Structures are given as C-alpha cells and as structure tokens.
Amino acid sequence: MDFNFSETQSMLRDTLRRYLAEAYDFDRRQAMLASPVRRDPGIWKALATELGILGAPFAERHGGFGGGPVDSMVIMEELGRAIACEPYLPTVVIGGGALELAGGPLGDSLIPGIISGDIIIAFAWAERQARYNIANLRTRASADGAGWALSGEKAVVIGAPYATHFLVSARTGGTDDEAAGVSLLLVPADAPGIARRDYLTVDGHLASELSFENAKAGADALIGAEGHALPLLEELFDRAAAATCAEAAGTMRRLHELTLDYARQRTQFGQPIGKFQVIQHRLVDMFMEVEQAVSLTYMATLKLGLPAPERARAVSQAKARIARGARFLGQSAVQIHGGIGITNELAAGHYFKRLTMLESAFGDADFHFGRIEEAISAEAA
Amino acid sequence: MDLAFSSDELAFRDEVRAFIAENYPAALRGKQDLGEELGREDYLLWHRVLHARGWVAPAWPKEYGGPGWNATQRYIFSEELARADTVPVLPFGINMVGPVIYTFGTDAQKARFLPRILSGEDWWCQGYSEPGAGSDLASLRTRAERDGDHYIVNGQKTWTTLAQHADWGFFLVRTDPAAKPQEGISFLLIDMKSPGITVRPIITLGGEHEVNEVWLENVRVPVENRVYEENRGWTCAKFLLAHERTGIAGVARSKRGLERLKGLAAAEPDSHGQPLIRNPFFRRKLAEVEVDLAALEYTELRTLASEASGRGPGPESSLLKIKGTEIQQRLTELTLEAAGHYAAPYFRTFPEGHNEYPIGPGFAHRAAPTYFNMRKTSIYGGSNEIQRNIIAKMVLGL
Numbered sequence: 001m002d003f004n005f006s007e008t009q010s011m012l013r014d015t016l017r018r019y020l021a022e023a024y025d026f027d028r029r030q031a032m033l034a035s036p037v038r039r040d041p042g043i044w045k046a047l048a049t050e051l052g053i054l055g056a057p058f059a060e061r062h063g064g065f066g067g068g069p070v071d072s073m074v075i076m077e078e079l080g081r082a083i084a085c086e087p088y089l090p091t092v093v094i095g096g097g098a099l100e101l102a103g104g105p106l107g108d109s110l111i112p113g114i115i116s117g118d119i120i121i122a123f124a125w126a127e128r129q130a131r132y133n134i135a136n137l138r139t140r141a142s143a144d145g146a147g148w149a150l151s152g153e154k155a156v157v158i159g160a161p162y163a164t165h166f167l168v169s170a171r172t173g174g175t176d177d178e179a180a181g182v183s184l185l186l187v188p189a190d191a192p193g194i195a196r197r198d199y200l201t202v203d204g205h206l207a208s209e210l211s212f213e214n215a216k217a218g219a220d221a222l223i224g225a226e227g228h229a230l231p232l233l234e235e236l237f238d239r240a241a242a243a244t245c246a247e248a249a250g251t252m253r254r255l256h257e258l259t260l261d262y263a264r265q266r267t268q269f270g271q272p273i274g275k276f277q278v279i280q281h282r283l284v285d286m287f288m289e290v291e292q293a294v295s296l297t298y299m300a301t302l303k304l305g306l307p308a309p310e311r312a313r314a315v316s317q318a319k320a321r322i323a324r325g326a327r328f329l330g331q332s333a334v335q336i337h338g339g340i341g342i343t344n345e346l347a348a349g350h351y352f353k354r355l356t357m358l359e360s361a362f363g364d365a366d367f368h369f370g371r372i373e374e375a376i377s378a379e380a381a
Numbered sequence: 382m383d384l385a386f387s388s389d390e391l392a393f394r395d396e397v398r399a400f401i402a403e404n405y406p407a408a409l410r411g412k413q414d415l416g417e418e419l420g421r422e423d424y425l426l427w428h429r430v431l432h433a434r435g436w437v438a439p440a441w442p443k444e445y446g447g448p449g450w451n452a453t454q455r456y457i458f459s460e461e462l463a464r465a466d467t468v469p470v471l472p473f474g475i476n477m478v479g480p481v482i483y484t485f486g487t488d489a490q491k492a493r494f495l496p497r498i499l500s501g502e503d504w505w506c507q508g509y510s511e512p513g514a515g516s517d518l519a520s521l522r523t524r525a526e527r528d529g530d531h532y533i534v535n536g537q538k539t540w541t542t543l544a545q546h547a548d549w550g551f552f553l554v555r556t557d558p559a560a561k562p563q564e565g566i567s568f569l570l571i572d573m574k575s576p577g578i579t580v581r582p583i584i585t586l587g588g589e590h591e592v593n594e595v596w597l598e599n600v601r602v603p604v605e606n607r608v609y610e611e612n613r614g615w616t617c618a619k620f621l622l623a624h625e626r627t628g629i630a631g632v633a634r635s636k637r638g639l640e641r642l643k644g645l646a647a648a649e650p651d652s653h654g655q656p657l658i659r660n661p662f663f664r665r666k667l668a669e670v671e672v673d674l675a676a677l678e679y680t681e682l683r684t685l686a687s688e689a690s691g692r693g694p695g696p697e698s699s700l701l702k703i704k705g706t707e708i709q710q711r712l713t714e715l716t717l718e719a720a721g722h723y724a725a726p727y728f729r730t731f732p733e734g735h736n737e738y739p740i741g742p743g744f745a746h747r748a749a750p751t752y753f754n755m756r757k758t759s760i761y762g763g764s765n766e767i768q769r770n771i772i773a774k775m776v777l778g779l
Contacts, residue, residue: 126722128741131652155741156722177654199740201725202587202749209740268517278766327714334756338515338764339540339592342756344584349753353586356717356749357725364718366662367652 003298005074008065012053013074019051020082026347029083033204039162044086048117054092055115058100062111069239073246073301080250083347083354085205087120087159093243094236095121095167098184101232102223106186110165121186122163123240124154124210125233132363134169134237135177135230139212141170141185146219148185150193150212160208161198163189168212173227182230185221192216203353234308238315241362242300245318248358249293252322252329255351256286259333262348266338279336286332289325296321313375320368326355386457393454397461404430409468416728416747418589419468421504421546427468428501437499438475445483445491446499452685463633471543473505474498478551480624481568481617485609494549494570506544506573508552508595509618511537516767518553519562519615523597525554525569532556532569532607534577534600540761544580544593547573552597557612568614570606577601585757587750588729622763623698630705632678638712639670645719645744657719670711677704696775699768706758706765713752720748 005013022028023043032040048054056071058064065071072093079088096114099107113119130136139152150170160166166187174181187194193215196208224232260283263274273279300318303311330352334341337348344350359365386394406426412419431437439455441447450458462469479498482490497503514521523536534554544550550571557565571578577600582590609617646658646667657663681701717724723741728750739746759765773779 128723129650129654131650131721133652133654136652136654156725158725197740200727202727202753203725205725207725267513268515268520273516276766278769331756335759335764335766338760339510339757342585342753342760344586344588349586352756353749353753356752360718360721360724363652364721366660366718370652370662 005070008067009071009074012056012071013078015051016047016053016075016078017081019046020078020084024082024084026350029204029350030344033085033200038200038204038206039085041162043084044120045117047086047088048115054088054117057092058096058111058115062100062107063115064111069242069301069304072243073297076243076246077250077253077297080247080252080354080358081254083204083251083254083350087122087163089240089243089247090123090159090163090167091119091121094123094240095119095165095186097239098167098186098223098232098236101235102184106220106223110186119165120159120163121165121167122157122160122189122208123236124157124160124166124168125237126155126157127153128155130177132360132367133177134233135179135182137169137171137177137182139168139170141168141172141183141217144216148217148219148221150185150187150215150217152212154210154212156201156207157210158201158205158207160189160196160210161206165189166194166210167223169229169233179230181227182233183226184223184229184233185217186223187215187217187221201357203357204350205357231308234312237362238311239304241315241319241368242297242304244358244361245293245297245300245315245322248322248326248355249290249297251351251355251358252286252290252293252326255329255333255348255355256283256290258348258351259283259286259336262337273336282332282336286329289328293322293325309375312371316363316368316371316375319363320365320372323359323363323365323368326359330355386453390453390457394457394461397458398465400434400436401461401465401467404434405465405467406430413466413468416743421543424468424471425501425504428470431470432500437470437501438479440476441479441499442483445479445495456682456685460633460636463637466637469634471504473507473542473547473551474501474503476624477507477621478505478549478570481551481608481621484620485568485617487605489605490570490608503548504543504546506541506547506550506595508538508541508550508571510540512539516764518618519566521553521555521566523552523554524558525556525567525602527556527604528601530604532567532602532604534569534571534597534602536597538595538597539583539592541580541593541595542591544573544595545582545590547580549573550595551608553614553618556614560612563615565612566614566618567611568608568617569602570608571597571600571602575600575602586753588727589750589754591754623695630677630681630701631709632674632681632705635674635705635708635712636678638709639667639674641744642670642712642715642719643667645716645742649719649721649742663715663718666715670708670715673704673708673711677701677708680704696771699763699771699776702762703759703765703768709758710755713748713755716744717748717752720745724749724752 055064056067060066141148141150168185171181172183193213195211198208201207264272266273296318300315303314333348334352340346341348435448438447439458443449482494511521525532525534550573552569552571555565556567577598579596581594583592647656649657651657651660723745726740728746
C-alpha cells in the first residue's frame with residue numbers, strides 16, 4: 001500500500017499551486033470574471049506551455065509524461081483549491097480520455113494539440129429530459145454521405161463558448177435510455193448547423209446551450225464503435241465524477257483554511273469566535289469532511305481502472321459523500337463568516353458557490369446513492 | 382382545545398381571500414411570475430392597497446391604526462397572503478420600528494411617525510449591525526454626542542437592508558461610552574436625507590443589491606428623535622428583536638413554498654425518466670419538510686395562543702426563528718436540487734433587451750441565487766447560534 005505521491009507528482013502540485021495562487025489571486029479572478037470575455041485565455045496557454053502540465057496523464061508516444069488518473073487528480077485538486085475556471089476536466093480528463101480509450105488515428109492527431117493547449121474540448125452530454133442519466137439521449141446522429149449529421153439539444157455545456165471541439169453523445173439507434181445505439185462523436189465547434197446560446201454560470205464558468213440542426217461532422221468524428229459507445233461513455237462519466245471529487249476536495253480544503261483564519265481573527269464578545277465551542281465543533285466537523293473527501297477521492301481515483309461495476313461503485317461512494325460534504329462545507333463556512341460570507345467581497349462566498357455547483361456536477365448525492373442502492377439490490381438478488 | 386376554525390373565522394378567511402383575489406395588482410403578479418427583481422414602487426404598490434383597506438399592520442393595536450384582530454385572525458390573514466403569493470409587506474416600518482414607537486415613544490413621535498409608516502410614505506431601514514458588532518450587537522461603537530438639542534452621530538452601520546430606498550432609519554448608537562455595553566445605548570430615528578449620511582451598496586452572492594453600508598459623519602439628529610430614555614435604547618432593541626423573531630418563522634410562506642416545490646417536482650424528470658415527485662429519495666425529502674412544517678406551525682400556534690392570553694413574545698420565539706429559517710433554507714436546497722443542471726446558468730448574463738426564452742425550466746434561474754441568498758436567514762435577526770444561547774439561558778436556565 002502506498003499513498004505517497006511520486007516526486008514528479010509532488011513537483012507538479014507545488015508548481016501548479018504557486019502559479020494558480022498568483023493567476024487566480026482573488027482580485028484578479030474578480031477582474032477576469034467582470035471582463036468582456038469573462039476569462040483569461042492566457043492562463044490555459046500558460047498551463048500548456050510555461051508549466052507544461054497538460055500532458056501529465058497522456059502516454060509518452062502522444063507527447064505526454066506517461067502519468068494517469070492520479071496526475072489528473074493532483075491537478076484537479078489544485079484547480080479546486082484556487083477555484084480556477086480552466087477546462088482541464090472536459091479537455092484533458094474527458095476529451096483526452098475518450099481519444100486515448102478509443103485509440104485510433106483521431107487520438108494520434110488531436111492529443112498533441114490538447115497538450116499544446118490549442119485544442120479545447122467541451123463535453124456535451126446532458127439533456128433536459130435526462131437529468132444525470134447519460135444514456136437518456138434524444139440527440140441523434142445519422143450517416144450523411146461519408147460523414148454524420150447531428151440533430152438535438154444539449155444542456156449546460158461547460159466551456160462551450162471557447163471550445164474548439166464538442167464531444168457529443170448521440171443516438172445512432174435505439175430510443176430513450178437503451179444501451180444499444182449510443183455513439184460518441186467529436187465535432188469541430190464551428191461545424192455548420194451548430195448554434196450556441198452562451199452565458200456565465202453562477203460560479204464563474206462559461207457555458208452554452210447547444211442546438212444541433214442537421215450539423216455536419218466528418219466520417220472520422222466517431223469515437224469508439226457506432227451504437228456501442230455506452231461503456232466508453234460510462235467510463236468517461238466515472239472519470240469525470242472522480243475528477244470532480246478531486247476538485248471539490250481541493251476547494252473544501254481551502255475553504256476550511258479560510259474559515260479557520262476568519263474564526264481566529266474575528267472577535268465578538270471580547271474573544272476570537274474560534275474560542276466558542278459551537279464554532280470549534282463546526283470547524284472540526286468541517287475538517288472531518290475534508291479529510292474524508294480526500295480519502296474517498298484517492299479511493300475512487302485508484303479504482304478507476306477496475307471493471308465497470310466496481311469502478312462505478314467506488315466513484316459513487318466518493319461522489320455521494322463529497323456532494324454532502326461540499327454542501328456542509330459551503331454552508332458552514334458562510335455561517336461562521338456571518339453576513340460577509342454571503343457577499344461577493346470575500347473569497348469564501350465564491351468557494352461556497354463553486355462547491356454548490358460541484359455538488360451536482362456528474363450526479364448529485366441522490367443519483368450516486370441510487371447507483372449504490374442498485375448495486376446492493378443486485379448483490380441481494 | 383379545538384383545531385377547527387369557527388364559522389366567523391371561516392367567513393373572515395373568505396373575506397380576506399376574496400379581497401386579495403380582487404385587489405392584488407396584476408402588474409406585480411406579472412413581475413413575480415417572470416422572477417423579476419422588485420423595486421421600491423413594487424413593494425409600495427401592494428402596501429398601499431392593504432393600507433387603504435386598513436389591513437397593512439395586522440398586529441398593531443386599533444388605536445394606532447391596526448385592524449384590531451385577534452391572534453387567530455392575524456394567523457388566517459398571513460396564511461391567505463402567503464397562499465396568494467403576495468409580495469411581503471416590508472418589516473422595517475410595520476413590524477419593527479412601528480411597535481417600538483407605539484410602545485416606547487412619546488405622543489408627538491406616535492403622531493408624527495405612525496401614520497406615515499402605515500401609509501408607506503416613509504420607507505424605513507434598520508441601523509443595528511456594525512462591522513465590529515454582529516452577534517455581539519451590544520459592542521456597537523457608533524457614537525452620538527449631545528450638542529444642545531441635537532445629537533452628533535458618527536460611525537458605520539452595515540447589512541442595512543434596502544437602505545438605498547429609505548427615508549428614515551432607526552439606529553442604535555452609543556450615548557455613554559463609560560457605561561457597561563448594554564447600558565450606554567440609545568435608540569434614534571434618523572432622517573436618511575440628513576447631511577453626512579452615505580449609503581454604499583454591498584453586492585451579495587446572487588448579484589443582488591439588497592444590503593448596504595451606511596456611514597454617518599457628523600450627522601445632526603434632533604434630541605426629539607430619540608425614542609425612550611437616553612442610554613435605555615437596549616430595552617427597545619431587545620423588544621424589537623423579539624418581535625422580529627416571531628415574524629421570522631414564516632410558516633405560511635414556507636407552506637406555500639412547499640406547495641410550489643411539489644409542483645416543480647411533478648413537472649421535472651428524475652434520472653429514471655419519471656417525475657421527480659415519484660422519486661423515492663426526493664419524495665422522502667418533501668415528506669420530511671412537510672413534517673417539520675407541521676411541527677413548526679403548531680408550535681407557532683401555541684405561541685400565538687399564549688400571546689393572546691396576554692404574554693408578549695418571549696424567548697420561546699427563538700425556537701420559531703431557528704426552525705423557521707431551517708425550513709426556509711431547506712426549501713431552497715430542494716429547489717436547487719430539482720433544478721439540476723439548470724441551476725448553473727447565471728441569469729444576469731443573459732443578453733439584455735432580448736426577449737429570449739429562459740434557459741431550462743422557468744423556476745431554475747432563480748434557484749441558485751435564492752439558495753445563496755437565503756443563507757442569510759440563519760445569520761440575521763440574531764444568528765441561530767445566538768438564538769440557541771438565548772434558549773439555553775432564558776428558557777432552560779443553563
């Protein structure tokens with residue numbers, strides 16, 4: 001058993017933490033979100049070139065460092081710590097993961113572009129009728145000459161306004177949430193027939209509603225086997241959920257630190273509020289949630305390579321618990337900060353907003369507890 | 382004991398219900414349906430309608446312009462307002478400073494201020510909290526020094542709700558810095574247009590401008606605007622906080638909120654393609670809120686009944702504040718959960734001036750901002766930690 005990070009991973013964490021502390025300094029983050037483009041594309045470019053970290057999980061033959069999910073976990077935790085709004089999850093973890101898992105020439109040609117920061121991918125999986133069920137798809141893809149034509153709507157696609165490509169789940173057969181007939185396509189963002197409605201999210205990310213109206217994609221857009229991509233999609237979803245856990249763990253850890261600092265310096269009734277037992281116990285409960293979030297994140301990340309049922313169960317255990325922990329951390333931090341905690345003027349409130357969105361990203365607590373219950377029922381049968 | 386309403390009470394309920402149905406401003410209804418933010422005039426629109434009917438201050442004694450209702454009638458009235466989802470009557474004049482003035486004020490103060498509170502001519506705000514005095518309110522440092530027949534006030538207040546619209550504010554100020562914290566405080570009514578007052582917005586997590594900082598720099602306040610005795614303002618403050626706490630339970634509004642949530646849950650799908658309201662996890666959570674609300678409602682009714690028999694709101698009202706705010710917050714959590722992915726879009730960035738359809742289901746764009754905003758309820762009016770201290774000390778004798 002070994003829970004230590006390699007030297008490379010420790011260096012990766014330290015370098016990234018130092019960089020993000022400056023790039024996502026509170027005032028700079030606020031100014032960035034208020035700017036006309038609502039982001040600073042230079043930061044992503046710097047992560048790719050100056051820090052050179054986008055290749056961390058990729059194979060060496062694609063120009064990566066030959067790392068894996070643990071490296072992405074380290075990166076996600078740091079992004080969470082800084083409440084950074086960078087597309088590492090959709091581009092590297094999900095988009096890059098899809099290309100690597102599927103293999104083939106598309107990955108060979110695109111992964112170097114991901115590593116260099118030139119290709120940014122947004123994951124268009126959610127649909128309005130489906131909530132968190134990835135197989136419930138109404139978006140359709142049909143053969144169109146040598147390529148594909150897509151039609152349908154995708155909801156709340158994070159990073160879509162500045163993405164170069166969309167990774168789209170669609171039906172090439174079947175109906176409702178049938179396993180057969182699910183396909184995955186990587187479509188250039190500027191393909192004809194795609195319309196975006198862009199907006200900022202409550203926690204400072206950019207997202208879009210996407211509508212595909214007979215949108216054209218080439219023959220090489222297909223990732224994985226036509227009509228049989230559900231297992232691949234499920235694996236990507238689990239990886240995304242595990243990476244979200246890592247991000248949440250980093251955000252929770254930092255928010256706990258901020259709240260601890262505040263409780264030490266805020267004086268009421270002649271003493272720091274951190275001297276009051278009711279505040280102490282709340283801070284201890286927060287601490288316990290943070291530690292368990294980190295533990296479960298490690299567990300889920302290290303089990304990502306297991307067969308699907310075990311993988312999914314571990315991910316759901318982590319995400320179910322962390323969804324609750326994220327809510328508890330956010331609410332407790334605000335309560336301990338008092339009024340200032342619900343203003344835009346202090347970092348704590350922004351951590352609270354981000355944690356609120358991470359709660360339900362890639363499945364909320366009910367969804368993941370539900371998956372565990374189904375697994376328990378299957379065992380009992 | 383009897384839970385049923387009498388025929389008179391039922392007739393009263395029907396009268397109130399019919400009045401609201403016939404007189405609630407259609408323009409307000411439209412704004413509320415679209416989830417638009419309400420401005421000063423929106424609040425006053427409904428206030429004036431209620432005032433014209435003599436119903437704007439249900440709890441005030443008849444001699445000061447109240448309707449003379451008993452506790453049950455007041456309960457029925459607030460139920461009906463909530464049921465019809467009316468905009469709330471702002472509490473600062475009607476529920477807060479009004480009762481302080483008619484309880485502690487001089488005849489001249491009553492004659493001058495009470496009619497204008499009822500009519501809505503004066504919009505009031507509350508100058509209590511300071512940057513260094515939140516839960517520990519008695520440590521407040523805003524100074525008022527006597528200069529002939531005026532006080533000169535200097536200091537800073539914060540979390541002053543809707544002060545940007547206010548004509549008047551009621552302020553707690555320190556008049557005797559040498560005395561013990563609670564003993565050197567006075568209760569002043571200050572014209573918000575006085576020279577030396579600056580109101581600065583504080584923007585909260587959902588992007589709202591609801592609260593403010595209020596700076597006072599050499600503000601001259603006539604001594605006649607002090608309510609009750611000099612250095613005895615804490616008595617008014619405590620009285621007002623206890624009043625604030627009963628209103629804070631918000632039972633009727635939460636019942637309406639739960640009904641609305643059930644409606645949303647019937648329309649939104651869960652992850653299995655069935656309505657959320659049929660999802661066992663979500664339905665259980667609705668059931669739990671329903672039970673919590675019943676417990677709160679009947680606790681409030683018992684409190685009202687004991688008030689009707691002559692006892693003012695006591696420390697028990699802290700229970701109503703704690704449980705009431707927990708339920709209000711729970712409802713916003715569940716609404717957020719029901720919104721799912723569509724809790725994310727931030728509506729203030731939707732293109733302005735475009736008549737576009739909202740993103741996702743109509744309720745969703747308010748779900749996250751409301752959830753963020755309602756965290757205030759366990760902080761304001763004396764934080765829920767402070768309320769528990771009050772119960773421990775005053776009720777349990779610990």
